[in-house]
Amino acid sequence: MNFDEIIALRKAFASVKDRQKKNIPPDFDEKIKRLKAVRELSVGNDDLLKQAIKKIEKNNIEVFTAKDKDEALKVILQKIGSEKLVIKSKSNVTKEIELTPALQSHGIQVIETDIGDRILQVLQGKPSHPTGPVAHFSAKKISKGLSQLYGKEIGEDPEEIVRFVRDEIKGYIEKAWVGITGANAITAEEGSIVIAHNEGNIFEVMRRKKHIVVTAIDKVYPTVEDALNMLKIICFNATGSLIPSFVEIISGVSKTADVEKKFFRGVHSPEEITLILLDNKRTEMIGKGFRELLYCIDCGNCLLHCPMYNTIGTHFAEDKYLGGKGLVYKSLSEDEVNKKLEFCLTCGKCRKNCPLSIDVPAAIRNIRSDSIPQEVYYFLKSHILWLYYNIRLRLG
Numbered sequence: 001m002n003f004d005e006i007i008a009l010r011k012a013f014a015s016v017k018d019r020q021k022k023n024i025p026p027d028f029d030e031k032i033k034r035l036k037a038v039r040e041l042s043v044g045n046d047d048l049l050k051q052a053i054k055k056i057e058k059n060n061i062e063v064f065t066a067k068d069k070d071e072a073l074k075v076i077l078q079k080i081g082s083e084k085l086v087i088k089s090k091s092n093v094t095k096e097i098e099l100t101p102a103l104q105s106h107g108i109q110v111i112e113t114d115i116g117d118r119i120l121q122v123l124q125g126k127p128s129h130p131t132g133p134v135a136h137f138s139a140k141k142i143s144k145g146l147s148q149l150y151g152k153e154i155g156e157d158p159e160e161i162v163r164f165v166r167d168e169i170k171g172y173i174e175k176a177w178v179g180i181t182g183a184n185a186i187t188a189e190e191g192s193i194v195i196a197h198n199e200g201n202i203f204e205v206m207r208r209k210k211h212i213v214v215t216a217i218d219k220v221y222p223t224v225e226d227a228l229n230m231l232k233i234i235c236f237n238a239t240g241s242l243i244p245s246f247v248e249i250i251s252g253v254s255k256t257a258d259v260e261k262k263f264f265r266g267v268h269s270p271e272e273i274t275l276i277l278l279d280n281k282r283t284e285m286i287g288k289g290f291r292e293l294l295y296c297i298d299c300g301n302c303l304l305h306c307p308m309y310n311t312i313g314t315h316f317a318e319d320k321y322l323g324g325k326g327l328v329y330k331s332l333s334e335d336e337v338n339k340k341l342e343f344c345l346t347c348g349k350c351r352k353n354c355p356l357s358i359d360v361p362a363a364i365r366n367i368r369s370d371s372i373p374q375e376v377y378y379f380l381k382s383h384i385l386w387l388y389y390n391i392r393l394r395l396g
Contacts, residue, residue: 001128001313005136009128009313012135013304019240028236031229032355038226039295039356042218044286048188049220053277055191059252060265061273065217069097072214072278076180077106079212079274083178087169089197089205090114091182092130092298093278094214095320099180111172113201115165122149128314130300130322131238136313169201179205179270183215184234184297185227186275192251193275194227196234196244206248211270213250216278218294224249230297233355237299281333290332290363295356296325302350302360308343316343324350325360331367341368 001009025031042048053063066072076099080086086108088094100110100121112118116134120127123145127133134142143156146164154164181202185194193213195202205211221227228247235244253273255265282294302325303309308316309323316323318338321330327338346361354360 001136001315004138004141005128006311006313008138008141009136010310012129012132013310016132016238016240017304020236023236023240023242025232025236025242028233031233034226035230035233035297036295036356038221038230039297042220042222043294044218044283044291045220048222049217049277052186052188052191052220055188056186056193056275057191059191061191061193061250061252061275063275063277065277066279068280069278072097072276072280073099073102075274075276076212076214077103079210080108080178083108083176085109085111085172085176086178086180087111087113087173087176087205087208088180089182089202090117090131090133091180091214092320093182093216094180095127096280097214097278099214111169111176113169113173113205114199115162118165118169119146119161122146126314126317127320128317128322129238129303130298130320131234132300173204177209178212179208179210180212180214181205183213183219183275184231185219185221186215186277187221187224187227189223190249190251192224192227192249193273194221194224194231195248195250196231196246197248198239198245200246202246202248206250207269209269209271211250211273213273213275214278215275216280216282218282234297234299237301237355285332288332290328292356292358293325293329293332293360293363295358296354297356299355301353301355305349305353307347307349308345312343316340324364325358328360328363328367337367344368 057063064075066075084107086103088110103110112121116132119134119142128136139156139158139161142161143154146154154161181195183193183195187194231247232243235241253265253270254267255263256267257263285293303323306323317326318330321327324344327341331338331341341364344364346364348361350360351357
């Protein structure tokens with residue numbers, strides 16, 4: 001990430017923080033208190049997860065649990081079958097299992113349908129925020145890249161860029177029979193899959209003949225109401241808005257009971273829904289005492305306030321694993337301490353600005369490599385702080 005991209009990232013983050021200041025709801029503390037209690041109850045709760053799976057299966061959704069990414073990819077390839085085109089929506093779990101390159105290696109074309117992820121895909125960039133992956137790209141940079149790639153002039157106006165990318169995506173949507181999404185939550189009481197989005201693209205992705213949902217075992221919640229409370233907190237922390245434009249609550253394939261009140265399934269698409277629940281060492285993390293990390297709801301608010309991330313951007317990241325929390329997770333999931341954790345200042349701003357108060361600095365101190373001498377660490381810390389405050393001065 002170059003200096004211009006870091007400046008663009010900080011400007012994008014500043015706009016979110018401004019909206020947060022203007023829109024904070026009066027009962028936000030109560031919502032956070034409820035979320036903390038729910039995550040404490042749910043994460044690592046095998047009985048709750050089993051209850052959710054049983055209820056989801058009763059709703060005629062096929063459920064698979066995957067120990068690791070290889071098991072998850074095997075199921076996804078099986079469900080895709082002979083299809084050679086797949087459309088998908090933004091999903092951090094599919095990034096975790098490296099779904100797109102895996103499908104491409106089998107001759108399957110994968111099209112991202114979120115505007116930001118599609119821009120990253122065609123420009124071959126890396127994400128800078130879990131919900132705003134292209135926040136570090138200015139409209140000028142995107143315009144130039146798309147114009148060169150497609151051989152036509154695309155203006156720098158953000159609306160023109162969005163219209164162009166949207167229209168390009170639509171052509172693929174019309175041809176695809178398989179759609180893949182993530183999920184923000186699964187619920188035990190109703191047996192539902194809950195997905196939030198702003199762009200409306202998930203309407204199209206989930207309405208393919210086959211809908212494949214890929215999420216993780218820590219996304220379980222007792223009820224839909226608990227999940228909706230979580231979505232409000234994600235939305236506020238990620239964008240400064242009070243609620244996403246759309247919330248999908250999927251509790252089975254399409255059905256009707258209009259004739260003699262007897263259920264008939266498969267009225268419209270999707271005709272088939274498959275849910276894949278990924279473990280990928282989450283159970284091991286809980287066993288090692290890092291359960292609190294799985295409380296994370298991927299709002300990305302920690303990144304908005306991290307001095308290191310705001311100074312060197314995705315140099316303090318590895319692919320989808322962004323900032324201190326992401327690098328801790330990567331280290332634990334791969335059993336190898338990521339060297340970039342040495343950059344963390346352990347200042348605690350991530351914990352202070354996390355809705356769940358996840359103590360990422362404590363986790364970093366527990367696992368950080370001790371190969372770096374203390375004098376080198378303090379040298380890095382002082383110089384990064386100097387850069388951080390100089391960038392703040394430049395931005396005004």
